[in-house]
Amino acid sequence: MAKKAKEQGRATDPTGLKFEPIYSQDLADIGIPGVVVEVSREEAESLGAFEETALSADDAWDSLDMPADNRPVDWTAGNLSADANSRLNQWLSDMAAKIDAGGIIEDFATNFLFTLLPEAYREMHQVTIDRRANEKVSAREKRIRSNQDSFLADCAAMEAESAKEAGALGYMARVLVQATMPHSRKDATHFMRTNGSLTVEIAAGSQGLPYGSYPRLLLAWLTTEAVRTQSPTLYLGDSLSQFMHKLDLLPTGGRWGTIPRLREQAVRLFHSFVTAYNTHGTTGRGGERGGNIMVADDWDLWWDARDIAQQGALFSSWVKLTEKFYSQVTDRPVPVDLRAIKALKKSPLALDLYAWTTYRMSYLSQRTEIPWEALQMQFGSDYASDAKGRRNFKGKLLDALKKVAIVYPELRARDGDSGLLLLPSPTHIRRINK
Numbered sequence: 001m002a003k004k005a006k007e008q009g010r011a012t013d014p015t016g017l018k019f020e021p022i023y024s025q026d027l028a029d030i031g032i033p034g035v036v037v038e039v040s041r042e043e044a045e046s047l048g049a050f051e052e053t054a055l056s057a058d059d060a061w062d063s064l065d066m067p068a069d070n071r072p073v074d075w076t077a078g079n080l081s082a083d084a085n086s087r088l089n090q091w092l093s094d095m096a097a098k099i100d101a102g103g104i105i106e107d108f109a110t111n112f113l114f115t116l117l118p119e120a121y122r123e124m125h126q127v128t129i130d131r132r133a134n135e136k137v138s139a140r141e142k143r144i145r146s147n148q149d150s151f152l153a154d155c156a157a158m159e160a161e162s163a164k165e166a167g168a169l170g171y172m173a174r175v176l177v178q179a180t181m182p183h184s185r186k187d188a189t190h191f192m193r194t195n196g197s198l199t200v201e202i203a204a205g206s207q208g209l210p211y212g213s214y215p216r217l218l219l220a221w222l223t224t225e226a227v228r229t230q231s232p233t234l235y236l237g238d239s240l241s242q243f244m245h246k247l248d249l250l251p252t253g254g255r256w257g258t259i260p261r262l263r264e265q266a267v268r269l270f271h272s273f274v275t276a277y278n279t280h281g282t283t284g285r286g287g288e289r290g291g292n293i294m295v296a297d298d299w300d301l302w303w304d305a306r307d308i309a310q311q312g313a314l315f316s317s318w319v320k321l322t323e324k325f326y327s328q329v330t331d332r333p334v335p336v337d338l339r340a341i342k343a344l345k346k347s348p349l350a351l352d353l354y355a356w357t358t359y360r361m362s363y364l365s366q367r368t369e370i371p372w373e374a375l376q377m378q379f380g381s382d383y384a385s386d387a388k389g390r391r392n393f394k395g396k397l398l399d400a401l402k403k404v405a406i407v408y409p410e411l412r413a414r415d416g417d418s419g420l421l422l423l424p425s426p427t428h429i430r431r432i433n434k
Contacts, residue, residue, distance in 0.1 A: 022087065024037050024038070025037070025038050092116060092117060095114065095117060095121075096117060096121050099117075099121050099124050099125045099128070100124075102128055103128070104125065104128055104129060104132070105125065163335075163336075163337040163338065163339065163429055164429075166339065168246065168337055168338040168339045169224075169335065169337070169338070169429065170220055170223075170224040170335070170336045170337070170338040170341065171220070171223040171224045171227045171329070171333035171334060171335055171336065172219065172220055172223055172333060172334045172336050172355045172359075173219060173222075173223050173325075173328055173329040173333060173334075174328065174331075174332060174333060174334055174359065175198075175200065175274075175276050175293075175328055176200070176219060177334050177352075177355045177356055177359050178195045178198050178200070178356070178359070178378075179193035179194065179195045179198060179199070179200035179276075179378060180193055180200075180348075180352045180378065180379060181202065181209070181210055181211060181215055181216065181348075182209055182210070182211040182212075182382075183211065183212065183348040183349060183382050184211055184212065184348075184382055185208075185211050185212075186208070186209050186211060188204075188209070189203065189204040189208070189209065190202070190203055190204070191204075191209055193377065193378055193379075194377045194378065195374075195377075195378045196374075197278045197279050197280055198276065198277075198278050199276070199277055199278075199279070199290075200274065200275070200276045201274070201275040201276075202272050202273070202274055202275075203272065203273040203274075203275070204268070204271070204272055205268070205271025205272055205273070206271065207264075207267050207268045207271050208268055209268060209272065210265050210268040210269040210272060211265075211268075211348075212265070212348055213345050213346065213347070213348050213351060214261050214262050214264075214265040215265040215266075215268065215269045216348060216351050216352070217247060217249070217262075217341065217345060218262065218265060218266055218269060219269070220336070220338070220341055221240060221243045222234065222295070222319070222321065222329065223329040223333050224243070224338075225243075226321060226326060226329050226330055227329070227330055227333055230330070232320055232321040232322075232323070232326040233318060233319075233320045233321075234318065234319050234320075234321065235317075235318045236301075236317045236318060236319070237317075243338075244258065244262075246338050246342065247338065247341060247342045247345055248342055248345075249262075249345075263301065266301060267301070269295055270294075270295055270296045270299055270319070272294075272295070273292065273293075273294055274292070274293040274294065274295070275290060275291070275292050275293070276290055276291065276293065277289060277290020277291070278290060291324065292324075293322065293324045293325050293328065294322050294324075294325065295321065295322065295325050296319050296320060296321055296322060296325070297320050297321070297322045297323075298319075298320045299317070299318065299319040299320065300317055300318055300319075301317045301319075302317045334355055334358065334359040334362075335358075335427070335428075335429035336354070336355055336358065336428065336429065337407075337428055337429060339407075340354055340407040340408065340428065341354075343403075343406075343407050344403060344404070344407065347400060347403065349379060349396060349397065349400045350400040350403045350404055352379055353379070353397065353400050353401060353404050354404045354407065354408060354428075356378075356379075357404060357408065357411055357413060357422075357428075358408065358411075358427050358428040358429065359427075360422065361411070361422075361424070361425045361426065361427045361428075362427045364422060364424050364425070365424060366424065367421070367422070367423055367424075368421075368422045369416040369417065369418065369419045369420065369421045369422070370419045370420050370422065371418055371419040372390055372393070372394050372418065372419050372420070373390065374419070375393075375397065375419065375420055376389075376390060376393045379393075379397065380393040380397075383396075394415075397420070398415060401413060401420075407428075408428045410425050410426045410428070411425050411428070412424070412425040413425075
C-alpha cells in the first residue's frame, strides 16, 4: 500500500486558483497530476530520469484511468492515496461551484485542475468569460458615446453664444502658452521647452514636476481670477469650486477623485521654479534677456477629500501670486473660452494646442508653416527626438488638432509639406472692448 502522501504547504485559495503540490515517497504515485514523488538518486537513475525518457504530456494523461463526466472526479481506483484524492476532489468541487455561481477561474489557462472538469463546466466557464468581455466593451462604448455627445453639445453651445455672454470667458498666461509643461509624470527634476527664441525651463521642488491637465486647469483659474479681481491674492473658496463645476470637475475624494489630484498638482506647481528667457543674434554676436519666476510667494492650502458634501469648505484656502507672475498673467493674457477648456480637458496636448493657436492667430498676418521639429521642441515632451519619435508626435498632434478644430471651427490649420501650416484666422475669442 502506498505510503501516506505528506503535504508541504496548503493552498491559500481553496478554489484551486493557487495551490502547492502534494509530495509523496511512494513510487506508485508517479505520473499522478499534482503529486511530486521524492526519490533517492539510485531510484531516479533506475527510473531513467537522467536519460530523458519521461512520459509525454499526452501519454501521462492517457495513463490515468479518469472518468469523463463525474463531479467531482472519482479517483478511488487506487492510483492516488485517500488523502490526496480527497484534496483534489475538494478543489474540483470548489472550482465547479464557482463556475456554477458565474465566477471565473483566473488562471484557468495554466491550472491543470481545470482540464479535469467535465466539458460542460469548461464550456460554461468560457461563456462567462465571453459575456463579461462583451459587457466591458458595451460599457466602454456607452462612455465613448456619452463623451462624444457632451463634446458636441459644448461645441454647439459655443457657436450659439459667445464666451463673454455665456460667462465662460477665461484667460491663460502668455509665457506658458508659448512653451508648455510636461504632459505626463516625469522622474526628472528639470524640464525645458523652446518656441523660437523663447526658452522656458521648469525646475521641480521636492514634490516633482507638475504634469498633465490639472496644472493647466489650475493655471487657467489662477490667470482668470487674477484678471477678474485685479489682485495677486486669490481665495480658492467658492470661486475655485465654481470654476471646477464649469469644467464638469465635481469635487470628489478618494484615490482617483478630483480633489487629491488637484491638490497634488497645486503643490507641485507652487513648489516649482520657472525660468523664461529670449535669445537673439548669432553665436558670435547676440544677447539674452530673461528672468526667474515662481508662481506664488505664499499659500495656505486646506483640503479634506473625505468631506465632499461641504464643497466650499474644501477650498477654504488662499494663494498669493508673486509680483512677477502676477504681472505676467495680467499683462496681455491669452483669452480663452472655458467651454473649450472643458471639452478638451482630458488631453494636455489638445489644451496646449488650443491656447497656442488662438494666441498665434492674434498676430498671424500671412501663411506660415512651422516645421515638425520646432513644434516637437515646443509641445512634444513625451516623444523621442529621432525619426520615429517625430512621426509619433506628428500623428498625435494632428489627432489633437482635429479635436481643437471642432471647438474652434474658424481655425485654419492643416498638415503641410514639412510642418503645420497656419493660415490667418480669427482668434477664438474676438477682441474684447473694455
